[in-house]
Amino acid sequence: MSEKTMNLTLYVWRQANAKAPGKMERYEAKGISPDMSFLEMLDVTNEQLIKQGIEPIVFDHDCREGICGMCSQVINGVPHGPEELVTVCQLHMRRFNDGDTIFIEPWRSKAFPIEKDLMVDRGAFDRIMQAYGYTSITCGGAPDANDHPIPKWQLDRAMDAAECIGCGACVAACPNASGMLFTAAKVAHLNMLPQGKPEGARRVKAMIAAHDLEGFGNCTNHYECEAACPKGVKTAFISYLNKELIKALPKGAQD
């Protein structure tokens, strides 16, 4: 537990609703402990704003342990801030210094409209999932769990893809605002497993079509998504996605 505290200057994106114009506002965050998480720093700032009669900053957050994927802030130009492999809620103030100026913005992408301040609408990801982000198993008819052995290496690769928390940092980081890493992670997770294989071709085509329909950009190999991903999901899955797509295309007639 550290005893010294910090004073910070924040520039925060304020926008009343989806249609209103927004702008950066300057606030002082005082008495910030290095042990606080970034969101706790915003809590303290908000309490100070309320006492001054200023409307507090709206931001999405929930589990505060880096797994729900709710928090979504671009800090000093980097989605989820300067620390690798963490979400905003797990970023701690010991990463900053007394007197720092911090810029805080929402995810910016056509497919993620801003709802208010730092809060965005990520419904586009839900719709990509609805396109084919599942296996068509109806409850009750499943065979025994050990019926299809899945070697560890294969399972581990699928699990690496399944780590995605759907936060959208990949989109916020991409110069094209592409949602390809998210889409690839789900396609890879399912297509790499025997349970997901039978529908693999239909899945990859449907999910890419849904992705494009939502207004996300295309992938042009900037790798910014991989650098921003708090769960370390690799762009290798995008290569896998492309491979799956190429395999699926000639099957157009029967699928």
Added chain:
Amino acid sequence: MKLVNPANKRKYKILMVGTGLGGGAGAATLGELGYNVECFCYQDSARRAHSIAAQGGINAAKAYPNDGDSIRRLFYDTIKGGDFRAREADVWRLSQVSNNIIDQCVAQGVPFARDYAGYLVNRSFGGAQVSRTFYARGQTGQQLLIGAYQSLSRQVKAGKVKIHNRREMLDLVVVDGHAKGITCRNLITGEIESHWGDAVVLATGGYVNVFYLSTNAMGSSVTANWKAAKKGAFFANPCYTQIHPTCIPVTGDHQSKLTLMSESLRNDGRVWVPKKAGDKRPANEIPEDERDYYLETKYPSFGNLVPRDVASRNAKLQADAGKGVGASGYAVNLDFRDAIKRDGEKAIRERYGNLFQMYEKIVDEDAYKVPMRIYPAPHYCMGGLWVDYELQSNVPGLFVLGEANFSVHGANRLGASALMQGLSDGYFVIPYTIGPYLASTTPGAVTTDHDAFKESKAQVEANIEKLRNIKGNKTPFEFHRELGKIMWDNVGMARSEESLKKALTEIPKLREEFWQNLKCVGNDKEVNQQLENAGRVADFLEFAEVLAFDALNRKESCGGHFRVESQTEEGEALRDDENYAYVAAWEYKGEGKAPELHKEPLKFENIHLAQRSYK
């Protein structure tokens, strides 16, 4: 049991509030059966419900390791773990379907851990002497929830499920004694909406945020359940709260929540404190013979894997004796030194890598090199709305799933059993048990045109106006923190008649101050997180009293409910089966009035009641 024929199922509409393991799985399965389902969650996506944060695993009686596990043993462990305060029949059913859950999840593509040959592997959790826990790295809850969410997505595409996200349920609509809809707030536009259904299912999680600091998500609240309770649903065993032994200790007043370190860590980590009180040397400088591995010494057969209530209470005993570690003295060591020596750092990293990483991010220490410091924190509630075997509350047409109901965990939940219960209720119970109720009703008989919906909406709007017009000086957070302190100090890990009576005088005082001195800024017809918090705190301030009331009424200790007046010579929870072998179901009787107690006696036909021992 009456059935609804497949052609008629499409005539019914079911409202599902909550999209975690219970709600997500339930909504998807009801959709698959042909019902029309409308789903509600306060998050921006159904995939973010707090089930996602469960780390360690999910139990099932598959007995793949050939270690003598069986449905009977899982049943017995769960009843015993719950300190003989759960209904036998419900637990038996849970144990039976546990195996189907694993099959179902694997078929969905849930990547449970496997060995090199491709077969599923297990690990152990507290309160069991077999390995029956399936896991997916340290993210089992996430993988299971995504599985349920995938099934839900499939039903959305099929047109059978409609999801309303960013909605918070603020009232239950009851017509002629039957649950027929809900009133909720659209958290984006602020609009108050009415929704009708032929039945309402609550899968709205737990209430331990009543302690302010807990491992629950920030948005987890008692609101939906409490609103239902105020409309007549009985609240059962509210005093059964679980304090989880392995959480990262509190560092300061700014703290907004506590982070759990999975119980699975106790498979390989050894819990210890210095033998000498006040020994402030760094952990690694304390020699072996000056360390007290108190769980291993006191409970040789279960060792570090005793149930959560036992582990938590013992950590508190050590801290109270001045042997706690860390700056505050409210922590104990969880040491991986010996496991790393035995299995190598690589093996440990593979098992718990993400947990060690999470610990490092929060505490700034490398747990591969120095022991973790852990301390108990509120984590789960075994209490919840009262339900019968069909998961129907005493209000016909209102069903309750998962943590929101009280049914299977008794007075203490064993690790890796919450995921099992959520999915059991969602995939394998509610799809069948809702049928008989629906078969007895006319589909679409009551819609939002009914006056009850208008009354409910007017009441919700009036309540919001009231909150906004207090214009006092203290924020919702400040009130919540104060309530949490009252609850933790007086209704926490050790409860006495004196402390409970103190809480029962302090809670109403704080509630009174809340309604006179709340500062809730912002508009109501837009996103307003202060207003959301204010409403949740207002409900906690009412509910907290019922919790303390229940704790005062139950003059025995059992599981997570520890009355200092009732303990064995060794300091273990001492039950009083003669007087308290019942479910306490509380009926709301109006503001400022004491709730009325209804008792459901617990009968044990297959299990012999015994003093719980893990020695």
